[in-house]
Amino acid sequence: MKLLGGIILIVTGFLIGYFFYEKYTLKINFFTQYIELVILIKNGIMCYSKPLKDILLGYKPKNPIKKYTEDCILLLNENTFSEAWEKSFEKNQSSVNLSPEEKNLIISFGRQLGTSDSASQANYCQQQIEMVKPYLKKAIRDKNEKGKLPIVLGAGLGIMTAILVI
């Protein structure tokens, strides 16, 4: 019985650690998909001159960007594009754990999107991609450097508690 309890404590500790580790992965996925989205917008503008709503409708991503683009399309019925962009982002960003600087970068992108000719818009998208890349690199670096720590700490804490209890 004690052995079973000990195992449960170790597994729980490991899972708590893994939960924090996953936050790093989630952030990397978010930035990767966000760059994909901006590339898609850029191509939609340059190659097809599609309206933004149609471009977003054609994007079939996985989470975490999925909910964000879906909400943005829905909010467009009642809001301007920049409002819809900001509101959908505010609504869905909490799980990704972005810094204020990162949030501001993404929200501000929506303010000028769609307001000028295709050449300017393509440059604007490219600029956004270049500005997001360092944050993606930082997220990867953080995961490599700090990502394993929560797992080790979680599992270690579990083991220690199990030993104490047993």
Next chain:
Amino acid sequence: MNEKSKENKNNYFDSAIYFLDAEIKNSLMKISADIKRSTQEIRLRIDKPVNLICAEKNFFIKNSGDATENYRSIDILKTDKNALEKSFYNLCEYSVYSFENQISNGFITAKNGHRVGLCGTAVMKNTEVSGMREITSMNIRIAKEFFGCSLKIVDILNKSFKNTLIIGPPSSGKTSILRDVARNISLGVGIAKPIKTVIIDERCEIAGISSGNAEFDIGLCDVMNAFPKSIGTEMAVRCLSPECIICDEIGDESDINELVKCANCGVNLIASIHAKDKDDFFKKNISETLISKCGFENLVFLDSYANPGEINQIIKASDYKK
């Protein structure tokens, strides 16, 4: 005008203002059905009263939605810069680049085929206008369908299918007649057999295509949407084997040159052109080319803007020459 046409007239007005700023839209929604029915254009200018152009009169709107002819009256609804900007972006679906070509030509075709003329500051690239910024005014021309307005023309075409030119001043219903002809001849209504018809809809007004769907009933026509006439006609002749090509508003030499090619290919043409009346048309330099080289035989003159879609006179070009 049949019942269907009358019933739809309020909807035309409502469908033309969908993109306007909420405050202006709400006031316009409140105006009486009679004024809605007779409104041909809605004009918005920064810091000026919202102006409705009807067949007989001009109206201004109060915030309450009441119409008045006095633009100085208290509580008049004005368009502020922010409202016009919002309306413009909404009209563009927040994707200005998507309407670049239209904007550089001074208009945007809204959903449902309503044409919105724009005024602002030109953005030049070399010597050509590439766009427009700081929009200062908008003119919404309400597109309407007049079912059956082309039956006289279809009757003539049934007897002998010849190239036909619709001639009239602005807002006289040229596009409505082209649309009705297109619908009738492609479906074989009032004509011996359906005609394979292609519409070159350069300004997206005839079919009113929005997200791939035609907002207007255009029968069984194929639509080359937003194609310049010169390119669209060539592609249509080469790829769609049309018996008849329909296009709106012949303008410059390149349009005429392409129509001459079509005429030489044995494809029938139905087109429209701006002219105040018969004298004005025959004074134009291009009238001779249109008749002799493009082979326009039926010349259909429309009434003034007070009676849109009404045919004033149909003459044979050959008779006129004599």
